[in-house]
Amino acid sequence: MKLIFRIQRSNRYSLIPLISAVKDRMKDVQIFLAKSTQEVLQVEPPAVVAYSFMSFDLDDISEEISHLRDMDYTLIAGGPHITARPFESLKMGFEHVFVGDGEENLVDFLKGEKKTVFDGLTNRIDLDDYPPFCPELDLFMxxxxxxxxxxxxxxxxxxxxxxxxxxxxxxxxxxxxxxxxxxxxxxxxxxxxxxxxxxxxxxxxxxxxxxxxxxxxxxxxxxxxxxxxxxxxxxVRPESVDNEILKVIKKYVNNRSIIIGAQSGSKRVLEKIKRTHSVETLLKAVDTILANGFIPHVDFIFGFPFETDEDRYQTLELINKLIQMGCKIHAHTFMPLPGTALERVGSAIIPEWFRKKIAQLSSQGKLDGYWEKQQTLSQRLIGR
Ligand code: SF4
CATH class of the missing domain: 3.30.750.210 (Transcription Regulator spoIIAA)
Structure with missing residues (x-):
């Protein structure tokens, strides 16, 4: 059997464990890695083509499989979008979809099991049963x-x-x-x-x-x-930061930074997004990280559609405080991802005055991240 994995820049970490599982368990399956539709077409059908994709890649994938659907390729898919929208994805033209953990179900499919929806949400795997990467194909992660x-x-x-x-x-x-x-x-x-x-x-x-x-x-x-x-x-989560763990990792690691999630400086927003920690917990964790000689890189998410200017000012206040303490800020823009509690609240809203403040911090080298590009992705998710 020929199995083509459709590799994209954004899905390597989803596909490599699956490729490893197949390589480990199914010695008679011929594996191909295709970086484009053209590379898929270079593999003579019949063959299985496996996709894994994020919701904002839906249009590109839809367009691609519309060309392959009528040929002798069996189209299968898993990953974040499929797990959130399995039945809608079948209508796109996939014959079999895989939700949740994919390793065991993909192997079962290749052995001949023919379900339409393979359930990896209730059938969870033990990570130890599968390799984390595939040395035979020089695919590491x-x-x-x-x-x-x-x-x-x-x-x-x-x-x-x-x-x-x-x-x-x-x-x-x-x-x-x-x-x-x-x-x-x-x-x-x-x-x-x-x-x-x-x-x-x-x-x-x-x-x-x-x-x-x-x-x-x-x-x-x-x-x-x-x-x-x-x-x-x-x-790392703010609640998990303490002196003991930092002292232990310091003996071995090469990183100078610890990445920690804050997401907002507003108590109201933290509650709405169910972070379950407070600004105070975050500040305590940051103090502990600094005291142990690491630089905290603090994650924020901008543009929750229910944010008020008051919430935004509180976030800016926290960001400025963290910068003064010696932190770096890593910025993201909210995306209404399918399958999440916030999928229907709308796309990100970042007012011009707030965008200018963030852009200023970015130009001063105090803040980085793909928050601007993610604004476009956030728009693309509406209606997914
Ligand atoms: S739910 Fe997501 S964002 Fe929240 S701690 Fe878990 S992985 Fe991180």
Whole structure:
């Protein structure tokens, strides 16, 4: 059987675990990676073409599959948009869709199971049962150490896609695959987690300091040259920051920054977006990060349609305070993602006066992020 994974810039981290699962379990499947429609067409049908995409890529994907639908390709899809809108996606022309965890269901499909909707929301996998990346095809990515998030931030798709119970990859499994990575000159360890400091804990919140210490110690012991933890491409929750966890990671890591989510300076907005922490908790976490010699990179989300000018002033006040304390600000624009509690509140609204203030901080090098580009994406999501 031929299986074509349709690789895009935005879906590598979704597809690599699936490619790894197929490579690991289905030796007789021929895998192709296509970076464009033309590359799909270079593979002689019959073949299965697998998509994984975000809601703002819907139009491009729709256009692409309209060309493939009438050929002898079996079109299948999973990922964030499909998980939020499985039945609408079938109408686009996909024959089989995969919601939630995809690894086990994709393997079952390739073995011959023919469901229309494969349910990976109730059938959750154990991360240890599957490789985090695919050394055979030289496809590497940060190791996903935790899937699922105990929080329910109203703008975020993660609890829907990964579930509300954090599932951790074991230290043994992480070290095993990092050792394989080292044989391919992968000397830098990075991780994916909804909350890095929650690694190994039962609630995903209170740090399991012993587990993090042992994980990072083992990675150093096997020869990992650089370790980045609590930073890109993951962040940490304010509630999970304490002296103990910071002192432990400081022994091993190369990052100088810790990425932490604030999202708003307004108590009212924090409540509406269900962040469940206060501005005070955030400030305490920032103090602790600074006291341990790290630079806090603090995430904010602008443009919630229900924000008032009063909320915006409070956010600016907090941003200015954090900058004075020595933080960097990382800015995002709100996106009404399908499947989230805020999917129907409308696209982002950023008044001109607020945009000017943010642009000024950006030009002074105090704030970065793709917040301007995300404004366009936010508009594109309406009606998805
Ligand atoms: S924003 Fe972070 S903490 Fe909140 S639900 Fe999403 S992954 Fe979890």
């Amino acid at each position: 940060p190791v996903e150490i935790t899937r699922g998030c105990a929080f329910e931030c109203a703008y975020c798709e993660t609890p829907l896609i990964g579930g509300k119970k954090p599932r951790h990859r074991s230290i043994e499994s992480i070290v095993h695959y990092c050792k394989i990575g080292l044989t391919k000159n992968r000397y830098i360890a990075r991780f994916i987690s909804p909350n890095s400091f929650g690694y190994g804990s039962t609630d995903g919140v209170r740090p399991n300091v012993q587990a993090v210490d042992r994980l990072l110690f083992e990675l150093k012991r096997i020869g990992m040259k650089e370790i980045y933890f609590g930073t890109f491409p993951s962040d």
